[in-house]
Amino acid sequence: xxxxxxxxxxxxxxxxxxxxxxxxxxxxxxxxxxxxxxxxxxxxxxxxxxxxxxxxxxxxxxxxxxxxxxxxxxxxxxxxxxxxxxxxxxxxxxxxxxxxxxxxxxxxxxxxxxx
Numbered sequence: 001x002x003x004x005x006x007x008x009x010x011x012x013x014x015x016x017x018x019x020x021x022x023x024x025x026x027x028x029x030x031x032x033x034x035x036x037x038x039x040x041x042x043x044x045x046x047x048x049x050x051x052x053x054x055x056x057x058x059x060x061x062x063x064x065x066x067x068x069x070x071x072x073x074x075x076x077x078x079x080x081x082x083x084x085x086x087x088x089x090x091x092x093x094x095x096x097x098x099x100x101x102x103x104x105x106x107x108x109x110x111x112x113x114x115x
Contacts, residue, residue, distance in 0.1 A: 004071075007064040014057040021053050 025046065029035050038046070104110070 002063070002067050004064070004067060007060065007067055010060040011057070011064050014053070014060045018050075018053040018057055021050060025050070 029038070029046075035043070
């Protein structure tokens with residue numbers, strides 16, 4: 001299993017990188033006219049950079065969500081196994097109590113010590 005804190009750090013770092021890029025882009029290209037002044041290659045480079053950052057963020061979030069889902073499934077399975085164990089223990093205790101009661105009903109003396 002991967003450490004949740006490490007995955008959350010990756011998500012935070014990817015979000016920070018995207019936020020920094022967007023802030024920088026707003027500084028460099030504050031108006032539609034500034035955007036329109038870019039060449040087609042420059043616009044493609046801007047879209048590629050933004051797309052790469054968004055992809056990185058989506059990938060980090062997906063990894064975090066998958067790890068959370070794996071852990072949730074583990075805890076659900078563990079709880080089901082524990083519940084089954086407790087149910088079996090309760091059943092066994094009932095059977096043992098019934099057997100002991102049957103022995104006592106048939107004259108078994110639990111305090112008898114042979115001489």
